[in-house]
Amino acid sequence: MAEIKNILLVGVGGQGTILASKILSTALVDAGYDVKMSEVHGMAQRGGSVTTQIRYGEKVFSPIIGKGEADVMVCFEKMEALRWIEYVKPTAKIVINDFEIPSAPILVGAEEYPQGIIEELSAKTEVSVFKAADIAKELGNPKAMNIVLLGALVKAMGIEDMDWDKYIAENVKKGFEELNIKAFRAGMDAI
Amino acid sequence: MTGNEAAARGAYEAGVLFASAYPGTPSTEILENLGGKYKNEVYSEWAPNEKVAVEAAIGAAIAGGRALACMKHVGVNVAADPLMTFGYTGTTAGFVIVSADDPGMHSSQNEQDNRFYAKFAKIPMLEPSNSQEAKDYMKIAYELSEKWSTPVFFRMTTRVCHSKSIVEMGERTEAESFKYEKQITRYVATPANAKGMRVKVEERLKIMEEFSNSTELNKPEYNGTKVGVISAGVAYQYAREVFGEDASYLKLGFTHPMPMEVIKEFASKVDKLYVVEELEPYMEDQIRAAGIDCIGKAVIPNMGELDTDRVRKAVLGLENPTLKAEKKAAGRPPTLCAGCPHRGFFYSLSRRKDVMVTGDIGCYTLGSAEPLFAIDTTICMGASISTGHGASKVFEKIQPGKKVVSVIGDSTFFHSGVTSLMDVVYNRGTSVAVILDNRITGMTGHQQNPGSGYTLMGEPAPAVDIPALCMAMGIKKENIHIVNPNNLHENEVALDKALGSDETSVIITKWPCVLKKITEEDKKAFDLSKKQCKVDPEACINCKMCIKTGCPALQAKDGKVVIDSGSCVGCGVCQQVCPMGAIQKAGE
Numbered sequence: 001m002a003e004i005k006n007i008l009l010v011g012v013g014g015q016g017t018i019l020a021s022k023i024l025s026t027a028l029v030d031a032g033y034d035v036k037m038s039e040v041h042g043m044a045q046r047g048g049s050v051t052t053q054i055r056y057g058e059k060v061f062s063p064i065i066g067k068g069e070a071d072v073m074v075c076f077e078k079m080e081a082l083r084w085i086e087y088v089k090p091t092a093k094i095v096i097n098d099f100e101i102p103s104a105p106i107l108v109g110a111e112e113y114p115q116g117i118i119e120e121l122s123a124k125t126e127v128s129v130f131k132a133a134d135i136a137k138e139l140g141n142p143k144a145m146n147i148v149l150l151g152a153l154v155k156a157m158g159i160e161d162m163d164w165d166k167y168i169a170e171n172v173k174k175g176f177e178e179l180n181i182k183a184f185r186a187g188m189d190a191i
Numbered sequence: 192m193t194g195n196e197a198a199a200r201g202a203y204e205a206g207v208l209f210a211s212a213y214p215g216t217p218s219t220e221i222l223e224n225l226g227g228k229y230k231n232e233v234y235s236e237w238a239p240n241e242k243v244a245v246e247a248a249i250g251a252a253i254a255g256g257r258a259l260a261c262m263k264h265v266g267v268n269v270a271a272d273p274l275m276t277f278g279y280t281g282t283t284a285g286f287v288i289v290s291a292d293d294p295g296m297h298s299s300q301n302e303q304d305n306r307f308y309a310k311f312a313k314i315p316m317l318e319p320s321n322s323q324e325a326k327d328y329m330k331i332a333y334e335l336s337e338k339w340s341t342p343v344f345f346r347m348t349t350r351v352c353h354s355k356s357i358v359e360m361g362e363r364t365e366a367e368s369f370k371y372e373k374q375i376t377r378y379v380a381t382p383a384n385a386k387g388m389r390v391k392v393e394e395r396l397k398i399m400e401e402f403s404n405s406t407e408l409n410k411p412e413y414n415g416t417k418v419g420v421i422s423a424g425v426a427y428q429y430a431r432e433v434f435g436e437d438a439s440y441l442k443l444g445f446t447h448p449m450p451m452e453v454i455k456e457f458a459s460k461v462d463k464l465y466v467v468e469e470l471e472p473y474m475e476d477q478i479r480a481a482g483i484d485c486i487g488k489a490v491i492p493n494m495g496e497l498d499t500d501r502v503r504k505a506v507l508g509l510e511n512p513t514l515k516a517e518k519k520a521a522g523r524p525p526t527l528c529a530g531c532p533h534r535g536f537f538y539s540l541s542r543r544k545d546v547m548v549t550g551d552i553g554c555y556t557l558g559s560a561e562p563l564f565a566i567d568t569t570i571c572m573g574a575s576i577s578t579g580h581g582a583s584k585v586f587e588k589i590q591p592g593k594k595v596v597s598v599i600g601d602s603t604f605f606h607s608g609v610t611s612l613m614d615v616v617y618n619r620g621t622s623v624a625v626i627l628d629n630r631i632t633g634m635t636g637h638q639q640n641p642g643s644g645y646t647l648m649g650e651p652a653p654a655v656d657i658p659a660l661c662m663a664m665g666i667k668k669e670n671i672h673i674v675n676p677n678n679l680h681e682n683e684v685a686l687d688k689a690l691g692s693d694e695t696s697v698i699i700t701k702w703p704c705v706l707k708k709i710t711e712e713d714k715k716a717f718d719l720s721k722k723q724c725k726v727d728p729e730a731c732i733n734c735k736m737c738i739k740t741g742c743p744a745l746q747a748k749d750g751k752v753v754i755d756s757g758s759c760v761g762c763g764v765c766q767q768v769c770p771m772g773a774i775q776k777a778g779e
Contacts, residue, residue: 012523029357036321037355040297046554046634047743048525061428063321063354066500068511082520086513103523107746108562108738111521120516142757 004057006065007157010084011076012101013050016146019171021052023150027159027167028056036063047104049083074153076132076146077101078117085121092125093156095191097132097149128156128191135186144183147172151187160188192358194351197322198261198289199224200358201329203233205285206366208256210235211244213606214635215263216298217352218291222261223638226647232363237638237647240572240606241266245273245288252286252342253378255369257333261289264305265571269607271308274342276380278312279388281340281395283369285333289345291352294469295496298634300552300571302495304470309344309447313392315399316344316447317408318424322356328444331408333366339395344447348469350425350496400448408444411457415439419461421454421474421485426497430467433503449477458483465506469497527557529744530760532629532676532702534563536598538740538764539682541565546594546690547582551575551608553600554634554704555627562741566598573607575599576624580615583622594690595622602632602640605655609664616665616695623689624697626657627676629704630713637707644712661697676700677762705760722761722776726752730773737765737774 007024009017018039025037033056040050053065070088074095075081081096088094096118105111121127132148147168154160168184169177192200199221202210210233212222226235238244241262251258262270267290274288290308293299309316317332319325325347332343376384403409418438422430427442434440441457443450458464458478466475466487475487490505491497503509527534537558540548550556550566551574559566568578579597586593599608604626612624632638639645644654658671670692672685682700689696703713713719728751737752738745744758745765754765754774766774 013525025355035355035357038350039353039355046525046528046557047523049520049523060356061432062499063350063356063425063428064498066498066503066511068500068513079520080523082516082518083523085516088514090512090514092514102746103521104526104561104741104743105522105524107743108741109735109747110561113521114518117516117518120518121514124514124516 004055004060005157006070007054007153008065008070008073008084008087009052009054009076009153010073010080011050012080013046013048015050015076016143017050017052017076020146020150020153021054023167023171024153025054026171027162027164028054031162034058034060036060038063049080051084072153072156074149074156076149079103079114081117081121082114090125094121094125094127095149095152095156096121096127096129097145098129099131099133099145128152130190132187132190135190136183139179139183139186141176141179144176144180147180147183148187148190151184152191155188155191192322193220193353193355194319194322194325194347195220195353196224197325197358198319198329198345198347199229200360201326202259202287203229204326204361204363205330205333206257206364207233207259207333209233209248209251210259210261211238211247212261213238213241213244213266214632214638215266215291216635217293217349218261218263218266218289218347219635219638220352221289222647225259230648235647237640239641241270242273245270245277248286248288249273249277249282252282252284255284255371257285257366259287259289262291263299264290264292264303265299265301267305267308269572274308275312276385277342278314279385279392280378280380281388281391282336282342283340285336285366286342287329287332287336287345288342289347292346292348292470294348297349300569302470304473306346306446306473307471309346312342312344313396314342314344314447315339315445316346317444318346318446319351319444320424320427320442321351322354322358324444325351326358326360328408335402339399341395346424346446348425348496396448400451403445403448403450404452406445409441409450409453411453412440412442413460416460417462418465419457419463420465420467421457421478422467423474424469426467426469429497429499429502430465432499433506434465443474446474449474451477451481454478455481455483458485467491467497467502467506524560525557526560526741526743527554528705529742529755529758530705530762532700532705532762533558533627534740534742535679535762535764536625536627536676536682536700537563537565538768539679539686540596540598543686546596547579547586549575549579549582549595549597551599551603553603555598555600558598560741562739572603573599573611576608576611576622577614579622579624580611580618580620583620596625596686596690597622598625598627600633601626601628601630601642601657602638604657605641609660612661612697613664620695621693623686626697626699628657628699628701629707631704631707633704633706637704644710657699666695666697670694670696672696672698674698674700676702677764679764679767705762722778723756723759724754724761724763724766724774724776726754727773727775730771732771732773734770736768736770740764740768
C-alpha cells in the first residue's frame, strides 16, 4: 500500500484547530491526494481537549489516526502534547506552541501544570517550539494564532510550495485575508 | 465533505421535500445543511423533539413528498413509538430516518447500538462507511423506501458523520410526486387493520432478504483465501487498513436483513472468518445463528469505538511502536465557559447542601463537575423534572424536609420537560423546576428552538412564553420567579421562596448563552455591554472564593488571583463572591 501520512492537530476547544485542518485538507485534495479529516463536535468543545486529524496518501481508509501512527503532531497548547504523545511515531516531528491554557483541575488547584514538557520531548524526537500567540499578537490579532501554527505545520510537513495564499484567503473571514496570510508566513519562518 | 454534509446532499439530490430533526451530536449538521444550503428546494425545520420530527416526516411522506427525519442515537428512543407502527403501515413517498450513533460516547450519555432498531422495527437498514456512501446510499434509501413502501433506517456513527472525505456530487432530481388518496385500511393502525399489516411486514422482510443477497451493496471482494473479513460502516475502513490487500472482504452496506446466503458462500471460501463491528455483536450473532463459525467479540471489544490500533491489537496481537512520555498531562474536562449564565445559578445552588438536584442533558450538565458539584442525577432528555418529582414524593415519606430542585435548559424543556412539569403540577408536587433559559440550544452549537424567535431556515417565529406556559399548566403567578442568573442575590431570593413553598414553583433564569450570536431582541432585553472584571492585587488575599465558581478566566498566580482579559465577559459572578471587594468591573 502506498504510504499514508498522518497529521495530528491537538489543542483546546475554541483554539481553531478545525479551520487550520480545513485549509490544509483543501490544499491536499487539490494536490491530488485522497484525504480524510476527522474532527470532534459537541460537549468536548467546551474548553475540553480536542483533536483534528488529517490522513492523506494514494488511498486512505480509516478517517482517524491510531496509536503510534502520526508523522507530524502540532500542539496548539503545550500540555496537550503529553496527552496525545502515544499517537505519534517514535520518529515523528512535533511542533509545539509554547502557550499554556490551564485546565479546570489546574485552576482550582487539584492538579498542577506539568513542567519540563519541551525538555523531555526534545530529548526523544525532533521538536520545534515557538510562541505562536506572541506572533499573532504582534500582527495585531491574537485569534490568528491558529494560522500561525498552520504555517509552522506546513513547514514541518515540507509542503511549502503550494498556493497557500489562495487557500487561506478562501477560508478565512472576509477582511482578514491579508492578516492571516501574514500570520501563515510568520509561522513558516518561526521554525 | 463531512458525512453529515454528504447525507444532506444525498437527500437534496434525492428530491426530498420535507426534513425535520431535533439537534443532537453527531447528527446536527445534516439539517443545518439542508436548512441552509438547500432551503429553496427542501423545506427543513427543527422539531421540539425527535418523536415530533418523525411524526411530521411521516405525515409528509404519506401526503406524497419524500421526507427525512434525523437524530442522534438516543433520539430514536424518543421516536421509537411512531417508528414501530410506521414500519407496519409503510409509506407512500420515500421516508428515511437517520440514526447517528456515538460509539465511544464523545458527546452522549450512552453508546447504545441502534442497528437493533432496524431489526426490531423490521425495516431495511443502510450503513454508509464514508462521505461518498453517505450521499449515494441516501439516494438508494429513497428508491428502496418507495419500492417496498417502507421507512428506511439510515445508520451513521460519529466517525462517519464528522469525518471529511472526497465526494463526487450529482444533480437534484425531483422525485415522482404521489397524488394523495385516502387509504384507511392502510394508514389507520386499529387492531383490525394492523393485523393485516403485520402479515405484510413479514412478506416484505422476505423480499428485502432476497434483495440483500443480490445487491451490489453487499458484494464480496476476493483476494487471498486465508482470511476473510465481514464488516460494515466505519469499522470496515479500520479492518481494510489492518488486514490489507491479502485478505478477502465482505463489506455490507445493506445490513438489515442480513445477506445470509452471500455470507455463507463467503465463509466457505476463506479459512478464517473475522467479523469486525463496533459495539454489539449485531452481525456476529446472526452469523453464528446461521451456523457459521467466526471470530468477533471474543477478541474485539464491544465497548468504546474502534480504530485501526484497537482492531490490529485485537486480531493480530500487534501494537505500533509509539513515543512515550514520563510526564502526564493534567486532566482537561470540558467546562462551563467564562461568562456562562449557568455558572451563577449553579454557584448559588451549590451553596445549598440540603437539596437533591436532578439534572438534564445540555451544557449545564457540566454543573455536576468540579468545583460546583451542583447536580446529583442526569438520565436523559427531559428527565430532570420528572425524576425530581418522584424523588420528592419519596422524600415526603422517608426523609421529610429534604427538598428537590430540577434544572433543565430551555430547549430541553421544550423537548420533553413540559409534560414532566405538567406531572408535577397535576400531582401537587413541590419539587422546584428551574428552567435555564439561555435563549438558544447551546451544546449542539446554537440551533433555534420554539423559544428563540426564529426557525431553522431563518424566518422570524413566535417565541414560547415560558411563564405564560407555566401558568396555563396551573402554576400560580406568585410561584414563578424570573431571575438574572448572574445576580446571585436574585438567585438566593428565588431559591428561598421556591424551596419554602408548599406549592409547585418554577424559577426561570434568563440570560443569553455567552457564545450566542446576539440578536436585536437580545440587545433590547439584556444589558450585554462587556464590562470586564479586574482584581485589585492590593486587596486580594488569595482566599480563592472566586476560583470556587469554576470560571476558567480566573487563575491564582503568585499568591494573587488574576482574570484573563481574553475570556472575561464581565458576568460579575466572581465580583459578588469576593469577600474583600477586590474585584471591580471596568467603568464601575
